[in-house]
Amino acid sequence: MKPKLLAFDLDGTLLTTDKTISPRTLEVLIAFQRAGGRVAIASARPAVGTAVYSRMLKLADYHGLVIAYNGAQIVDQTTQQVIFEKQMDPDTARAFIRNAERFPVSVLVDDGRTYFSNDPDGYKVEHQRSVIGIPIEKHVPLADFVDFPLCKILVMGHGDVLDRVTPEITAPFADVFDFFRVGEYYLEVTFKGFSKASGLKAIENRLGISRAEMIAFGDSQNDAGMLAYAGIGAAMRNGEAPAKAAADVVTAYDNDHDGIAHFLTENPAVDLEMIDF
Known part of the structure; x- marks a missing residue:
């Protein structure tokens, strides 16, 4: 080859x-x-x-x-x-974020230049921000702030917390998004298929x-x-x-x-x- x-x-x-x-x-x-x-x-x-x-x-x-x-x-x-x-449907993305914000996790989205999160002080969020190298802003509720196209949503938390709450976060959106658990503290949200x-x-x-x-x-x-x-x-x-x-x-x-x-x-x-x- x-x-x-x-x-x-x-x-x-x-x-x-x-x-x-x-x-x-x-x-x-x-x-x-x-x-x-x-x-x-x-x-x-x-x-x-x-x-x-x-x-x-x-x-x-x-x-x-x-x-x-x-x-x-x-x-x-x-x-x-x-x-x-390929961008997420804005209404569906906001609905997912709104549901996720009910749980003790940090939700992160970005516009290519800045991270936005409901909890910038959450578990490993600063580590993620430093790896990517962009600033982060806090907005609560995050779902009400997001008015720009998204390509991906990131959910972060302690491993035991994600183990416990992931089914409730993901189940309502299983038909429209795929979910990847990457390492202990990341749940990546992407387009279905x-x-x-x-x-x-x-x-x-x-x-x-x-x-x-x-x-x-x-x-x-x-x-x-x-x-x-x-x-x-x-x-x-x-x-x-x-x-x-x-x-x-x-x-x-x-x-x-x-x-x-x-x-x-x-x-x-x-x-x-x-x-x-």
Whole structure:
């Protein structure tokens, strides 16, 4: 297989435990782009929250892509043009937020520049804000404040709290939204039937790169659709069971030991002969 697109999740996949890209992995991915390939960050984050890694990968030099909000938005990093976007129905989004605000959780939404929350002091909210690198404002009730389009809603709380209240938060909206529990304290709310795989499909439709020419890497439940959609889906050795079940293969090395770089340069199913390593 000669891939034309490499897509990868950030945390637990491209990034090491200390939230950086290893020199060897960076070298391989930049060489792939220099040889004419396209690279896409596929993240649950808003696009702004991927900016530091986009710069490290030099995506702006090679029309690299950011698939943000679990596939709901795609941004060309050279032109900063949004080439695809799917927004939630405003009334339904407000209804969900209003219901969620009845429970002891923090609800976060953003407009691409700022986070807005009913409880900025809630569990791990400041950590989330610092990771994304945008300011946060408090608005109560949040549902009454939101009058702008949303691509994703994030619910945060202690793990035991989310375990207890998630069924009541999600049940009234099970027909319109999908819900992904990511780690202990995140509940991601996305479009029904929509995922990072939808982002890959949008790239296929708009850029003419077939799914058979894509390799996707991921480690979490919200990566499973992308791993199943790509021509080769590679779950990280450190990945969760749902990611490994959806993937074609599991990398021999984890995210702290250049799992992506080893896979691309040592797997006989991947043809990168045009790159001088």
